Amino acid sequence: xxxxxxxxxxxxxxxxxxxxxxxxxxxxxxxxxxxxxxxxxxxxxxxxxxxxxxxxxxxxxxxxxxxxxxxxxxxxxxxxxxxxxxxxxxxxxxxxxxxxxxxxxxxxxxxxxxxxxxxxxxxxxxxxxxxxxxxxxxxxxxxxxxxxxxxxxxxxxxxxxxxxxxxxxxxxxxxxxxxxxxxxxxxxxxxxxxxxxxxxxxxxxxxxxxxxxx
Amino acid sequence: xxxxxxxxxxxxxxxxxxxxxxxxxxxxxxxxxxxxxxxxxxxxxxxxxxxxxxxxxxxxxxxxxxxxxxxxxxxxxxxxxxxxxxxxxxxxxxxxxxxxxxxxxxxxxxxxxxxxxxxxxxxxxxxxxxxxxxxxxxxxxxxxxxxxxxxxxxxxxxxxxxxxxxxxxxxxxxxxxxx
Numbered sequence: 001x002x003x004x005x006x007x008x009x010x011x012x013x014x015x016x017x018x019x020x021x022x023x024x025x026x027x028x029x030x031x032x033x034x035x036x037x038x039x040x041x042x043x044x045x046x047x048x049x050x051x052x053x054x055x056x057x058x059x060x061x062x063x064x065x066x067x068x069x070x071x072x073x074x075x076x077x078x079x080x081x082x083x084x085x086x087x088x089x090x091x092x093x094x095x096x097x098x099x100x101x102x103x104x105x106x107x108x109x110x111x112x113x114x115x116x117x118x119x120x121x122x123x124x125x126x127x128x129x130x131x132x133x134x135x136x137x138x139x140x141x142x143x144x145x146x147x148x149x150x151x152x153x154x155x156x157x158x159x160x161x162x163x164x165x166x167x168x169x170x171x172x173x174x175x176x177x178x179x180x181x182x183x184x185x186x187x188x189x190x191x192x193x194x195x196x197x198x199x200x201x202x203x204x205x206x207x208x209x210x211x212x213x214x
Numbered sequence: 215x216x217x218x219x220x221x222x223x224x225x226x227x228x229x230x231x232x233x234x235x236x237x238x239x240x241x242x243x244x245x246x247x248x249x250x251x252x253x254x255x256x257x258x259x260x261x262x263x264x265x266x267x268x269x270x271x272x273x274x275x276x277x278x279x280x281x282x283x284x285x286x287x288x289x290x291x292x293x294x295x296x297x298x299x300x301x302x303x304x305x306x307x308x309x310x311x312x313x314x315x316x317x318x319x320x321x322x323x324x325x326x327x328x329x330x331x332x333x334x335x336x337x338x339x340x341x342x343x344x345x346x347x348x349x350x351x352x353x354x355x356x357x358x359x360x361x362x363x364x365x366x367x368x369x370x371x372x373x374x375x376x377x378x379x380x381x382x383x384x385x386x387x388x389x390x391x392x393x
Binding site: 014 | 217251254255256257258275276277279280282284286287288289290291292294295299
């Protein structure tokens with residue numbers, strides 16, 4: 001598993017433009033809002049958590065269609081399934097690779113972006129704390145959707161259509177935790193959703209990979 | 215066995231002893247690749263079993279996968295990685311004549327060299343059963359002759375080979391299964 005993950009990260013490093021594209025998309029999409037709404041600090045700071053959350057979700061979707069797509073097209077998927085890992089293990093490894101190469105960088109860049117959107121500095125740690133399970137959940141559900149749509153026509157369109165509705169509860173509780181005076185309950189909800197998706201999403205993704213490889 | 219709704223083949227039986235080889239022959243679409251995928255556990259059988267030492271091999275797919283070195287009809291070569299990053303084993307690279315290309319990015323290889331790199335990955339694995347789908351695709355006569363020696367060495371060590379092929383392979387003691 002570590003060998004496969006190392007190979008995956010090395011490939012991501014060679015294709016660093018994919019990660020950079022997701023990060024730049026995140027920054028540019030979030031930057032558009034002050035231009036559209038005006039520079040009023042009160043308005044911006046009220047909607048900043050929502051902007052950061054939604055833009056991070058959309059940015060993290062960008063590299064997902066290549067996550068399995070490239071391996072499917074060049075025959076590497078068969079080798080991954082014959083690597084001695086279970087199919088669910090392969091999906092879990094891909095999920096971890098996606099989070100390390102996309103989720104984590106997005107998380108790091110979210111802080112300066114939130115400050116730029118006039119979010120009060122004391123609220124930023126809570127935003128990052130919600131984005132931590134948020135990006136993990138997106139990696140889990142996105143990998144699952146990427147495996148399900150593998151080999152389908154127009155999978156790049158189908159994949160967000162599966163992932164984004166599933167992310168709605170995560171978005172609701174994530175943003176609620178940032179803005180609410182009592183963030184414990186929504187944070188616990190996020191943790192519960194993570195605990196649910198952690199075993200189930202790789203299992204479903206693995207089953208979908210097996211079906212795609214048939 | 216079915217691919218989609220289509221029955222590809224039925225009533226197929228064969229056995230490969232340790233140190234033995236089996237060649238799959240038949241026209242395009244006869245099911246040679248499908249049979250290889252079934253033996254690897256990638257495609258499920260509609261009916262029937264695949265036995266390994268008398269036990270059902272497909273019961274435990276991750277364990278079964280460790281017995282197999284797979285060469286599909288695609289080379290599974292990542293263009294962004296170098297030759298040495300695909301196959302670290304120098305002896306395996308030498309066996310297919312790629313030892314001097316170790317630091318070369320795979321995107322600079324020709325189609326035949328990519329095929330040889332994929333073969334080197336099979337040689338480098340310690341798996342006893344090699345499943346090869348058209349291993350000579352894109353190879354020149356010299357490389358095909360080189361493969362004969364590699365196959366012989368693998369089988370001398372008790373290894374097994376199941377290969378689908380249209381071109382004659384240098385496997386003198388191989389059985390043939392016509393699909």
